[in-house]
Amino acid sequence: MPELPEVETTKNGLLPLIKNQTVTKAIRHRDNLRWEIPAHLRTTLANQTVIDINRRGKYLLIEFKVGTLIIHLGMSGSIKVVSSDELLLKHDHFELIFDNDKSMRLNDPRRFGAVLFSADGLHPLLDSLGVEPLEVLFDETxxxxxxxxxxxxxxxxxxxxxxxxxxxxxxxxxxxxxxxxxxxxxxxxxxxxxxxxxxxxxxxxxxxxxxxxxxxxxxxxxxxxxxxxxxxxxxxxxxxxxxxxxxxxxxxxxxxxxxxxxxxxxxxx
Missing domain, CATH: 1.10.8.50 (Helicase, Ruva Protein; domain 3)
Incomplete structure (x- = not known):
């Protein structure tokens, strides 16, 4: 199961590839993973630019002016950035296509992952999370x-x-x-x-x-x-x-x- 280092690695890999890039299409290739992938992402994220990418616990947070795309890799998920004309792989369930002809794809064979959205950056799944282990609050006491x-x-x-x-x-x-x-x-x-x-x-x-x-x-x-x-x-x-x-x-x-x-x-x- 992807844990904090795997999500942080994914974040660090995505930053130089999709930050400041503009979405032309948001496509859900299946309707749901662990929960339903919001259908409104098709219109909500169209023509929106990635402002930043953060991580909270095991959640990847892709920031847009209109809100935050929240991605969890589940038990078996991974994200790749490829040419938008590259053939989809089995289990590529969600995709963002950018105006530079690149595509960010979430591949999740076991479908325990999640693609969610928050207009204000808040979400019940994030509210109860404890401290980050690599930050100051996680001290020796x-x-x-x-x-x-x-x-x-x-x-x-x-x-x-x-x-x-x-x-x-x-x-x-x-x-x-x-x-x-x-x-x-x-x-x-x-x-x-x-x-x-x-x-x-x-x-x-x-x-x-x-x-x-x-x-x-x-x-x-x-x-x-x-x-x-x-x-x-x-x-x-x-x-x-x-x-x-x-x-x-x-x-x-x-x-x-x-x-x-x-x-x-x-x-x-």
Whole structure:
């Protein structure tokens, strides 16, 4: 599933390609993904110029004078910019064609993504989001203060988008491994010192993943079609049964909150 680094990578790839470009057509090649794609985009975005592109959590925000196009990549989505006369691929579900004869296409095989619109930049899906992990508010005390009396496991806690956005399954597993924390610990029982260390590692790992272009496991690719290279540096995620990179143990996989968790039972205590 595309997580914060993959969405940030997509944003960074789109900026030089579509910022200041004017839409000639907005086309929905199917009516709905996770929710209905607004039919009015055909007229609302016609002749509108992309002012900027931002990210909030895992949502891509394409800014126009008339409002904000909100895109979520879902479980399997990716965005590419190609020549407008290039043949559509299977699962190209939404498209913006620009006056420079380029086309931005959302491809989403599993159709869990979303294309939405807000005239004022506000949306219920954005209202409840927690802090951004790479910004100042996510300081060394933030997680510790928010975790007190929490009975949920620490992995679920740091993946809660109402607490902090964008720390998805891959990066939660990798961050907990790097600082040696058992993902099964109750969030409220982890010490302040360990939360300080975890905060540092979340920031570092997300920044490295962005620099590497994100992580490609199955469907994700960058705007230019290349994969995310952070896959090559994963320590535990997807490595069940393989040797731990720091000890003689083997990586285990358990299910937490209906998701696979990968960790080293020896290193993570």
């Amino acid at each position: 933030y997680l510790y203060v928010r975790s007190r009396k929490k009975q949920q496991n620490i992995k679920a806690f740091i993946m809660d988008s109402k607490v902090v956005v964008g720390v998805g399954n891959i990066y939660a597993c990798e961050s907990l491994f790097t600082c040696g924390i058992d993902p099964q610990h109750k969030a409220g029982g982890v010490s302040k010192k360990r939360y300080q260390l975890l905060t540092q590692h979340i920031k570092t790992i997300l920044a490295k993943a962005i620099k590497a272009g994100g992580t490609t496991l199955q469907d994700f690719s960058q705007v230019d079609g290349s994969p995310g290279y952070f896959t090559q540096t994963l320590n535990v995620y997807g490595r069940e049964g393989k040797l731990c990179p720091t000890c003689d143990g083997k990586i285990s996989r358990i299910i937490q909150n209906q998701r696979s968790t990968f960790y080293c039972p020896i290193c993570q205590t």
